[in-house]
Each structure stands twice: as structure tokens, then as C-alpha cells.
Amino acid sequence: MNGWVRVLALHGGLLAVLFAAQFLLPAYHHGNLARIMVLASYAIGYNILFGYTGLLSLGHALFFAAGMYGMGLGVQHLGLTPAPALLAGIAAGAVVALALGLLALRTVGVAFMIVTLMFAQAGYFTILYFSEITRGDEGFVIAQAQRVLWGIDLSASANRYFAAWALFSACLLACLWLVRMPFGKTLVAIRENEERVRMLGYDTFAHKLGAMVISGAISAAAGASYGLLFGSAGASFAGVQYSILPLLWVLLGGAGTVLGPFVGTLFMFYLIDLSSGITTAYMLIAGVVLVVLTLFAPQGLMGELRRRFWRGLP
Amino acid sequence: MTLLSTRGLSKHFDGLQAVDGVDFDLPEGEVRALIGPNGAGKTTFVGMICGRIAPSSGSVVFDGADITALPAHKRILRGMAYTFQITSVFPRLDVAENVALAARRRLKGREMTRAVDEVLARVGLLERRDEEAGNLSYGHQRLLEIAMGLVQKPRLLILDEPTQGLSEGEIASFKELLREVAGQTTILLIEHNMSVVMETADRVSVLDFGRLLAEGTPQEIHENAAVQAAYLGTG
Numbered sequence: 001m002n003g004w005v006r007v008l009a010l011h012g013g014l015l016a017v018l019f020a021a022q023f024l025l026p027a028y029h030h031g032n033l034a035r036i037m038v039l040a041s042y043a044i045g046y047n048i049l050f051g052y053t054g055l056l057s058l059g060h061a062l063f064f065a066a067g068m069y070g071m072g073l074g075v076q077h078l079g080l081t082p083a084p085a086l087l088a089g090i091a092a093g094a095v096v097a098l099a100l101g102l103l104a105l106r107t108v109g110v111a112f113m114i115v116t117l118m119f120a121q122a123g124y125f126t127i128l129y130f131s132e133i134t135r136g137d138e139g140f141v142i143a144q145a146q147r148v149l150w151g152i153d154l155s156a157s158a159n160r161y162f163a164a165w166a167l168f169s170a171c172l173l174a175c176l177w178l179v180r181m182p183f184g185k186t187l188v189a190i191r192e193n194e195e196r197v198r199m200l201g202y203d204t205f206a207h208k209l210g211a212m213v214i215s216g217a218i219s220a221a222a223g224a225s226y227g228l229l230f231g232s233a234g235a236s237f238a239g240v241q242y243s244i245l246p247l248l249w250v251l252l253g254g255a256g257t258v259l260g261p262f263v264g265t266l267f268m269f270y271l272i273d274l275s276s277g278i279t280t281a282y283m284l285i286a287g288v289v290l291v292v293l294t295l296f297a298p299q300g301l302m303g304e305l306r307r308r309f310w311r312g313l314p
Numbered sequence: 315m316t317l318l319s320t321r322g323l324s325k326h327f328d329g330l331q332a333v334d335g336v337d338f339d340l341p342e343g344e345v346r347a348l349i350g351p352n353g354a355g356k357t358t359f360v361g362m363i364c365g366r367i368a369p370s371s372g373s374v375v376f377d378g379a380d381i382t383a384l385p386a387h388k389r390i391l392r393g394m395a396y397t398f399q400i401t402s403v404f405p406r407l408d409v410a411e412n413v414a415l416a417a418r419r420r421l422k423g424r425e426m427t428r429a430v431d432e433v434l435a436r437v438g439l440l441e442r443r444d445e446e447a448g449n450l451s452y453g454h455q456r457l458l459e460i461a462m463g464l465v466q467k468p469r470l471l472i473l474d475e476p477t478q479g480l481s482e483g484e485i486a487s488f489k490e491l492l493r494e495v496a497g498q499t500t501i502l503l504i505e506h507n508m509s510v511v512m513e514t515a516d517r518v519s520v521l522d523f524g525r526l527l528a529e530g531t532p533q534e535i536h537e538n539a540a541v542q543a544a545y546l547g548t549g
């Protein structure tokens with residue numbers, strides 16, 4: 001149990017530090033960190049499919065956007081309050097993930113990447129096509145009055161930080177719990193050797209589909225929260241860029257580690273933030289750092305930590 | 315009682331007839347060896363039994379039920395276990411987790427841990443339970459593969475060339491292990507090593523060019539002229 005205590009101390013410790021940080025950070029970083037925690041929740045969702053199950057999706061923006069629009073359209077057109085709107089967003093993501101999973105999981109490897117990418121693009125164009133409802137590229141603003149959850153105004157920066165922290169905590173703990181469950185361990189085994197898992201009597205298709213739905217639902221929760229906390233929804237969140245970003249964050253932070261998504265998102269966010277303060281060619285600096293990291297820590301930052309110091313790190 | 319039978323089981327890959335109309339019966343409790351020259355269709359045949367390969371025609375009956383249309387994982391749930399010819403463990407997971415994955419189908423919690431340790435002790439890998447499976451020697455990985463089969467407590471254990479690549483000493487302890495297990499479960503053993511076949515099998519079936527060539531006790535097969543011709547050529 002000693003290992004388990006260390007795991008709880010590390011993950012609980014991070015959540016405690018993030019909680020305390022809201023009282024200490026200057027306004028600029030305070031706002032950044034709230035955004036990072038929401039995006040890291042998205043990366044946690046991505047990591048369940050990519051890092052733990054071994055399925056590389058290039059279409060997760062579809063789930064992020066399903067959450068964002070499931071929430072946003074509910075607020076805008078149906079007059080939902082934030083709580084049911086959030087649930088509608090999560091449900092939208094889960095349903096879209098289920099439908100996409102039923103189709104895309106018939107393929108493997110590169111074909112799976114292409115099929116997920118195609119469906120995500122189809123989703124993006126659908127948002128543009130129905131621009132009367134979605135306001136297309138321009139998106140729409142979710143007004144301050146529509147962002148009051150149980151009497152708490154989510155547009156206020158302190159509340160927003162706390163809400164982002166709550167979302168991130170829930171996602172992190174859910175992920176930690178999942179990967180210690182038999183279901184999560186089976187997902188890891190599927191990543192390592194799917195045929196063997198099948199020949200041990202597991203329905204690998206059902207497991208992968210389950211992983212896809214969980215991954216889609218968490219991504220959607222992040223998308224819905226993003227819209228609600230930062231007050232807008234737009235088609236750009238359904239674009240290819242938002243499918244690639246979680247892949248990058250997870251790769252940098254460490255695929256198949258619980259903390260990797262957060263570390264990767266934090267690192268990438270501040271890498272771009274800091275380098276853009278130095279030069280306008282900031283992507284050059286970011287690119288070089290990414291290449292160096294890929295060369296010397298191919299398993300990502302937390303993956304490297306696990307490899308060198310702590311083999312039992314979940 | 316017959317645990318497993320096939321009728322007219324065939325598989326062709328384009329022009330190649332890998333398995334050709336095999337009628338096969340395996341009574342419960344028996345250790346049956348399946349032998350034959352390379353390319354005789356042995357792995358294809360057991361692949362169709364456990365559902366890895368879809369047959370072109372014919373049927374498979376297990377425990378009184380026609381399972382021809384069932385996917386592999388459902389056949390495993392009915393009490394088959396299959397160990398791979400080419401070692402197929404989870405190299406980056408530790409030894410105990412490899413076996414636990416196989417055990418979790420039927421056990422939970424402490425009982426599961428106990429069953430895992432019991433099986434690991436039986437194959438002599440208990441002190442390596444926390445090592446990464448990929449770091450084990452080849453012989454130990456073969457034993458781990460067998461442990462993953464045993465822990466499922468299968469009614470039919472299919473071993474696909476379990477002694478391939480093992481040393482003399484390892485083969486001797488494998489024979490020992492097989493004799494222990496033999497009383498508890500039905501075993502279908504694909505094997506090239508004749509000493510293993512002769513010493514452990516109750517009966518032997520010989521496959522040649524996808525057809526069942528002969529069947530009998532190890533002694534009968536040993537003396538069978540057709541089998542000798544298939545193995546050594548007719549000169």
C-alpha cells in the first residue's frame with residue numbers, strides 16, 4: 001500500500017498546490033492557469049484513448065466541440081441554465097463518441113487516424129453549414145447573465161478559477177481511479193497486445209468503445225466548461241488545430257500517465273507565452289524545444305520520470 | 315464424453331488448402347498431441363477451434379454446443395484457453411499483472427491474487443512476479459505464457475508448440491508440469507518434440523497437407539508407416 005500512499009500524495013499534492021495558487025498568483029497567471037486546467041482536462045480525456053488504450057485519434061476536436069455546442073446551443077436557443085447545459089454538453093460528447101466509435105473502431109492504425117480526422121472535419125463543416133443556429137466561424141457570446149451556476153457568477157475570475165480547478169480535479173481523480181480499475185488495466189493490456197487480450201476472453205471491441213465514450217465525455221466536459229467559463233463558443237474549437245493540440249500536450253507530458261496531460265499543457269502554454277515575449281518568431285523557439293524534448297525524453301516528461309525513478313507511477 | 319469435435323473443418327487461403335475436411339474428436343480429460351510436418355496446417359486447425367481464424371467450411375462443437383459462429387472471446391469464456399506459438403505476453407507489464415489479466419475473467423480481489431501467486435509458484439516464476447515480463451528470458455516467457463493459460467482453469471487447454479526454443483532442462487520441467495495438469499483438464503498439444511509427445515500424450519493425431527493422416531496411441535503412431543513416410547519422405 002506504500003506505493004498507493006505515494007500516488008495519492010503526489011496527485012493530491014498537485015491539486016492542493018493548484019487550489020492554493022489562486023490566492024497567491026498575480027492576475028495574469030491566475031487567468032492562464034484557469035485556462036490551462038480546463039485544457040488539461042481535455043488532454044486527460046484524450047489521454048484515456050491515446051495514452052492508455054493506444055488509439056491515436058486525430059478527431060477529438062469533435063468531442064470538445066460537441067460539449068461546447070451541446071452546452072452553448074442549449075443556453076442560447078433553449079434557455080437552459082448552466083447545470084443542465086453542462087450535462088447536455090457532456091451527453092452530446094458521449095453520444096457523438098459512441099456513434100463515431102461504432103464506425104471508426106472497425107479500422108485500426110493509420111485508417112483509424114484518418115477516419116477520426118474525417119469525421120471531425122465533417123463536424124467542423126456542419127457547424128459552419130448551419131451558421132444560422134451556430135453563428136459559424138464568428139461564434140457566439142454566452143452572456144454573463146447566462147453563466148450563473150447556483151448563484152455563482154462564473155465570469156468572475158475567482159469563481160472561474162475555482163470552477164476550472166473543480167473540473168480538473170474531477171477529471172484527474174476519475175482518470176486515476178479508472179486506470180486502477182480492472183477495466184482500465186484491460187485498456188492498458190489492449191494497448192500492449194490486443195490479440196492476446198482477445199484470446200484471454202475479453203471483448204476488446206466493447207472495451208475500446210467504452211474507452212472512446214469515456215474519453216469523448218471528458219473531452220466534452222472540458223469543451224462545455226470552456227464555453228461556460230470563458231463566455232464563447234466558436235467553430236474554430238472544432239478545427240483540426242484543436243485535435244492536434246491535445247495530442248501534443250499528452251506526448252510532451254507523457255502518454256499513459258495521469259499527470260502527463262497537465263504537465264504537457266502547462267509546459268506548452270508557457271513555452272509559447274514566454275517565447276512570444278522574446279521574439280515574433282516564437283514558434284521557432286517552441287519548435288526547437290519540442291524537437292529537443294522528443295529526442296531526449298521520447299516518453300514525455302512524466303514518462304521519463306516514470307522510466308528513471310518511479311516505475312509504478314500511474 | 316466428447317469435449318470437442320470438428321466435422322469437415324476446412325480452410326483455404328486463395329488456392330492453398332491449409333486444412334481439408336478434418337473430422338476430429340477429443341474426449342474430456344485426454345491429453346492429445348497434434349503433430350505433423352511444418353506447414354501441415356496444425357496452427358490453422360487450432361486457430362479455427364479457438365476462433366482466431368474463420369473456417370471456410372465445416373463446424374466446431376465444444377461441450378455439446380455448436381460454436382462455429384462464436385467470436386474468439388466468447389469461446390474463451392466457455393472454457394478454452396490458448397497459448398501462443400510465438401510468445402505473446404505483455405512485455406511492459408509486470409509478470410503478476412500478465413497472469414492477473416488472465417485470472418480476472420473469473421476471479422476478483424484477494425482470491426485473484428492468491429490464484430495468480432499459486433500459478434506462478436507452480437511454473438517457478440513466483441520470485442519474479444514484480445519484474446517486467448519483457449525482461450524475462452525466453453524460456454521464462456514461455457512459462458509465463460503457460461501460467462496465463464493455467465490460471466484460467468480451462469476445460470480445454472490448447473498449447474501451441476510450448477517447448478519451442480526451450481533448453482533440455484526446461485523441457486524436462488515442462489513435462490513434469492504437463493503431467494500434473496493432465497489430471498485436471500483436457501489438453502490439445504501441438505508439439506514438434508517427440509520425447510514430449512511420447513511421454514505425455516494419451517493419444518496422437520497426425521496432420522499432413524491439411525488432412526488427418528492417422529490417430530492412435532503414441533506407440534501406434536511411432537510404428538505407423540504412413541506417418542514415417544510423411545515425416546521422412548518415401549525416398
